[in-house]
Amino acid sequence: MQSSITNYLPILLMFLAASGLASILILLPRLLARRRPTEAKLRPYECGVEPVGSARERQSVKFYLVAMIFLLFDIEAVFLIPWAVAFPHVLKDPAYTPLKYVFYGEMMVFMVVLLVGLVYIYRKGVIEWNR
Amino acid sequence: MNNIGINYHSILPEAITAGVALLIMLVDAFMRRIERRIAGAIALAGLTGAAAALYTLRNQDGVTSFNSMIIVDDFRLIFAGIFLIATFLTVLISLRWIEDEQLPTGEYFALLMFATTGMLLMASANDLVMIFLGLEITSISTYVLCGFRRSDTRSNESAVKYFILGSFSTAFLLYGIAFIYGATYHAAATPVATTNLQLIKERVAAGHLFSPEMLFAGAAMMLVGFGFKVASAPFHIWSPDVYEGAPTPVTAFLSTGSKAAAFASFARVFILTFTATSLTGALSDLHSVATNTLAVMAALTMTIGNLVAITQTNIKRMLAYSSIAHAGYVMVGMAAADWKAVAFYLLSYVVINLGAFGVIEVIARRGDKQTEIADYSGIGFRSLGLSATLSLFLLSLAGIPLTAGFMGKLLVFKSAWASGFHALVVIAVINSAISWYYYLKVVVVMFFSEPQAEFKAPRVARSLIAALLLAIIGTLYLGVLPGRVLRALDQATDQLKAARK
Numbered sequence: 001m002q003s004s005i006t007n008y009l010p011i012l013l014m015f016l017a018a019s020g021l022a023s024i025l026i027l028l029p030r031l032l033a034r035r036r037p038t039e040a041k042l043r044p045y046e047c048g049v050e051p052v053g054s055a056r057e058r059q060s061v062k063f064y065l066v067a068m069i070f071l072l073f074d075i076e077a078v079f080l081i082p083w084a085v086a087f088p089h090v091l092k093d094p095a096y097t098p099l100k101y102v103f104y105g106e107m108m109v110f111m112v113v114l115l116v117g118l119v120y121i122y123r124k125g126v127i128e129w130n131r
Numbered sequence: 132m133n134n135i136g137i138n139y140h141s142i143l144p145e146a147i148t149a150g151v152a153l154l155i156m157l158v159d160a161f162m163r164r165i166e167r168r169i170a171g172a173i174a175l176a177g178l179t180g181a182a183a184a185l186y187t188l189r190n191q192d193g194v195t196s197f198n199s200m201i202i203v204d205d206f207r208l209i210f211a212g213i214f215l216i217a218t219f220l221t222v223l224i225s226l227r228w229i230e231d232e233q234l235p236t237g238e239y240f241a242l243l244m245f246a247t248t249g250m251l252l253m254a255s256a257n258d259l260v261m262i263f264l265g266l267e268i269t270s271i272s273t274y275v276l277c278g279f280r281r282s283d284t285r286s287n288e289s290a291v292k293y294f295i296l297g298s299f300s301t302a303f304l305l306y307g308i309a310f311i312y313g314a315t316y317h318a319a320a321t322p323v324a325t326t327n328l329q330l331i332k333e334r335v336a337a338g339h340l341f342s343p344e345m346l347f348a349g350a351a352m353m354l355v356g357f358g359f360k361v362a363s364a365p366f367h368i369w370s371p372d373v374y375e376g377a378p379t380p381v382t383a384f385l386s387t388g389s390k391a392a393a394f395a396s397f398a399r400v401f402i403l404t405f406t407a408t409s410l411t412g413a414l415s416d417l418h419s420v421a422t423n424t425l426a427v428m429a430a431l432t433m434t435i436g437n438l439v440a441i442t443q444t445n446i447k448r449m450l451a452y453s454s455i456a457h458a459g460y461v462m463v464g465m466a467a468a469d470w471k472a473v474a475f476y477l478l479s480y481v482v483i484n485l486g487a488f489g490v491i492e493v494i495a496r497r498g499d500k501q502t503e504i505a506d507y508s509g510i511g512f513r514s515l516g517l518s519a520t521l522s523l524f525l526l527s528l529a530g531i532p533l534t535a536g537f538m539g540k541l542l543v544f545k546s547a548w549a550s551g552f553h554a555l556v557v558i559a560v561i562n563s564a565i566s567w568y569y570y571l572k573v574v575v576v577m578f579f580s581e582p583q584a585e586f587k588a589p590r591v592a593r594s595l596i597a598a599l600l601l602a603i604i605g606t607l608y609l610g611v612l613p614g615r616v617l618r619a620l621d622q623a624t625d626q627l628k629a630a631r632k
Contacts, residue, residue: 099135116153120156
């Protein structure tokens with residue numbers, strides 16, 4: 001594999017696209033929207049969290065649970081996408097043809113493990129917000 | 132068979148324990164509260180199944196699989212056996228305890244089985260990355276287990292301390308692995324750099340290294356990481372607080388199972404990879420540097436552990452320092468590069484210490500209330516069975532002849548003496564003598580002092596009696612008739628011998 005600076009071009013493009021999108025999202029409302037500021041709108045966090053005050057506020061544990069569950073399934077996606085991209089190549093490559101069920105099955109094992117986790121948190125009532 | 136070496140048989144024990152953990156989670160999710168008791172029985176069945184799976188692997192010396200991530204050799208089988216014994220006894224001593232404390236049964240046993248999976252992987256790993264993975268699986272499960280009594284601040288403190296310091300030390304280990312990966316860079320070889328233990332060994336022996344200094348730095352970092360996990364001085368500070376605050380069966384598991392697992396990886400990297408190679412290679416320094424560092428750490432660990440244990444007034448804290456001291460004795464075996472003595476010592480320590488913690492758990496009662504040594508005063512004749520059992524285990528920890536503790540110490544000291552660590556053996560023997568004081572103190576308090584408070588002999592559950600009986604039998608068997616186990620260890624092969632065949 002040739003290691004040259006051109007290999008990093010996609011990362012530069014990604015960076016440009018990301019910063020471009022962010023700039024557009026900030027600039028567009030300024031140009032188009034009418035400004036009617038209220039106190040609530042001018043707060044740093046518009047979700048309702050007080051920016052100044054005691055740091056010893058108690059947060060509901062549900063937020064942490066949801067964050068953890070999100071991480072769990074986020075990781076699932078992180079593993080699934082490369083697998084899904086690589087799998088057609090496995091099917092085409094004669095060297096790996098005898099292993100195609102292994103490639104398929106191992107991912108299914110991974111999914112089943114995660115499914116057990118999902119069933120577990122469902123039965124334990126983590127998803128029911130009002131409990 | 133194929134070029135990536137998929138071999139499900141070689142990971143069958145790990146697969147069984149992980150599968151059983153998932154099954155316990157499902158049982159916990161779908162069954163009514165009263166039926167969840169079977170979680171413990173499922174765990175015991177799973178451990179037995181994993182042991183059977185290990186037995187079927189016994190004739191596959193040196194077979195590597197999964198891109199040589201996993202190795203099957205006697206080293207792995209023996210250590211895996213020790214871990215399974217440790218978890219089995221832990222399950223037995225927790226069966227009744229978990230109901231009395233009204234803690235979630237399913238989660239507890241599922242986490243215990245996941246921790247066991249990680250420990251088994253640590254013994255079977257043939258690659259630094261795999262060792263790291265196993266270590267993390269074990270650590271994360273045990274972090275949660277430490278904080279299992281959620282409403283108790285001591286338990287929470289224990290979990291948080293263990294988590295923060297544990298993550299910190301894991302970072303050291305990982306950094307060491309990265310250094311070693313860099314140090315093994317050799318442009319002419321494929322792969323150019325490696326974390327595979329056999330390839331590392333070959334490159335060190337052939338002198339095909341990017342930079343020997345980098346290898347030394349990596350080895351030093353890994354020494355810090357493993358030193359933390361086995362609680363050896365000067366990286367032992369976390370263990371008394373964690374051991375004192377964690378629920379008693381979890382403390383028992385931490386001080387035996389997860390410590391033994393850390394020693395397994397420690398021995399695999401430092402005895403079988405580093406010290407073994409450099410004897411013949413250009414880097415003969417690494418051998419002497421590594422073993423001398425280990426010897427100094429061993430001396431420090433033993434001395435600090437034993438001296439501080441003397442002043443303790445809480446029995447769990449005392450056993451935590453005693454556990455540090457025992458890690459020191461094991462490190463003597465590590466310095467002598469004799470993994471067989473290390474394995475025997477750990478086996479005997481697992482059996483004795485789990486037994487001792489079993490008794491402490493009963494006497495502590497619900498909520499770990501009575502764990503001060505003063506609480507033990509005068510209970511000797513009111514609860515003769517428990518006191519006599521605890522005395523046996525404490526004396527065995529001190530190293531009384533005819534018990535497992537004595538044989539373990541004898542083997543370790545003998546091999547250290549034979550490797551020329553005379554001063555270290557003298558320090559170890561003096562330390563052993565010091566330890567008699569605080570072990571005997573508990574025995575004396577139990578039998579020869581006036582009771583301070585009203586003491587009613589606790590009811591002992593049948594599962595706990597079974598665990599204690601197994602531990603007593605194990606202690607005496609390894610002490611009186613160690614012949615069979617020693618012969619099995621003598622004939623055992625490791626990755627070195629297996630590779631030479």
